[in-house]
Amino acid sequence: MPEGPSIVILKEEAWKFTGKKILSVRGNSKIDQARLADQKVISIQSWGKHFLLCFTGFTLRIHFLLFGSYRIDEEKPGTDPRLSFTFDNGELNFYSCSVKFLEGDLDSHYDWSVDVMNDAWDAKKAKAKLKERPNMLVCDALLEQDIFAGVGNIIKNEVLYRIRVHPESLIGKLPSKKLDELIKEARIYSFQFLEWKKQYELKKHWLAHTKAWCLRCNLPITKKHTGAKNRRSFSCSNCQILYA
Numbered sequence: 001m002p003e004g005p006s007i008v009i010l011k012e013e014a015w016k017f018t019g020k021k022i023l024s025v026r027g028n029s030k031i032d033q034a035r036l037a038d039q040k041v042i043s044i045q046s047w048g049k050h051f052l053l054c055f056t057g058f059t060l061r062i063h064f065l066l067f068g069s070y071r072i073d074e075e076k077p078g079t080d081p082r083l084s085f086t087f088d089n090g091e092l093n094f095y096s097c098s099v100k101f102l103e104g105d106l107d108s109h110y111d112w113s114v115d116v117m118n119d120a121w122d123a124k125k126a127k128a129k130l131k132e133r134p135n136m137l138v139c140d141a142l143l144e145q146d147i148f149a150g151v152g153n154i155i156k157n158e159v160l161y162r163i164r165v166h167p168e169s170l171i172g173k174l175p176s177k178k179l180d181e182l183i184k185e186a187r188i189y190s191f192q193f194l195e196w197k198k199q200y201e202l203k204k205h206w207l208a209h210t211k212a213w214c215l216r217c218n219l220p221i222t223k224k225h226t227g228a229k230n231r232r233s234f235s236c237s238n239c240q241i242l243y244a
Contacts, residue, residue, distance in 0.1 A: 002064045004117045004150020005194035007046045013072055014051075017041050020087040027083040029099045036060070036085075046117070047110045048149030052102075059102040059109075068097035115149040116190045126183050134172025138182065140227040141171050148186050153231050154209050155193060159185045160235065161208035166242035167226045167233040173243035208234045 002010075018041055025036045036055075045052040051062040051070075062068075062083075069076065071093040075084075083099055085092045102109050113122035129147045130136075142148055142156040151159075160167050163181045165174070174182065196202040208214075211221050214236035226233040 001066050001152055002049060002068070003152030003155055003190075003193065004046070004048050004115070005190055005197055007049055007051050007064075007150070008117050008194055009197060010051055010070060011044050011046045014044050014092060016089060017085075017087050017092060018044055020089060022085050023088060024086040025083065027081045027094075029082045031083075031099055031101060033083070035101075045106065047112065047115050048117075048145050049152070050110075052106065054106060057104070059106050061098075061100045061102050062094055063098040063100075065096070065098055069095045070097075071095075111146075114146060116187045117150050117194070121187060123180075123183050123187070127179060130171050130179060130183075134170065136171045137167065137227045138165055138169045138171060138174070139167035139231070139233050140229050142182075142186060143227075143229055143231065150190060151186055154206075155186065155189055156231070157209040157234050158207060159189050160233075160240065162189070164240050166237070166240040167235050169241070169243035175243075178243075208236070210234065214239060 021038060021040045022036055025033050027033065039055045041053055042056060043054040045054060049063060053060040053062070073090045075081070075093055076095055079095055081093045081095055082097050083094045112118045112120040113125055115121060126147050130141060133141065138160065139156060142151050142159060143153070159182065163178065163185055165178065165182065171179070192205070193202060196205050208221060211234060213219070214221055217236055217238045219236060219238050221234050222237055224233055225231065
């Protein structure tokens, strides 16, 4: 599943279609595709893991789920697009994704202050929401999109390794300073993810995700599906403290 930084990259790559009219639209999506024909893209936005094509009076939301992808100015061989747009300056193709119309003002659908990549990000609000869920595991909390929109499993694992917190720790057991560190690092790492992804060297910087050995302790990394979300966690039981 693409994480927030990857959607920001898509937004930047697709920016050239802003102000352009859709010349044709096709695909296997069940939405009303005729509604999109001849529409002009007013702006292109992102919120967390959502890619947003904005038109007059409505927005098209693209969510890539687990296996979605996109192509700009090329097609994916042997795969029918969920939606494909042709403009006078190129084409935009989406595959294996969820597509939905959002009606009216985009601000009525999204709280921009919970998007870790957005200028409106509010760390204090994130902390207040976390304190309301003291019995939640940190591995689940970091993946809660109404708190950390855009954070995915890679960011989760790397943040927890950096701040030396075990993924099965309880939010309510974290010291206040450690909670602040969790929130701060989620945003910092997201922007580092963005830069490394642009440079095609993201994996080179992974410290814990998919790793077999702890770089600090030279001990085996534990791989386990954790939390209610049952996502893969990579952690060191020696240097990542379990607050429980």
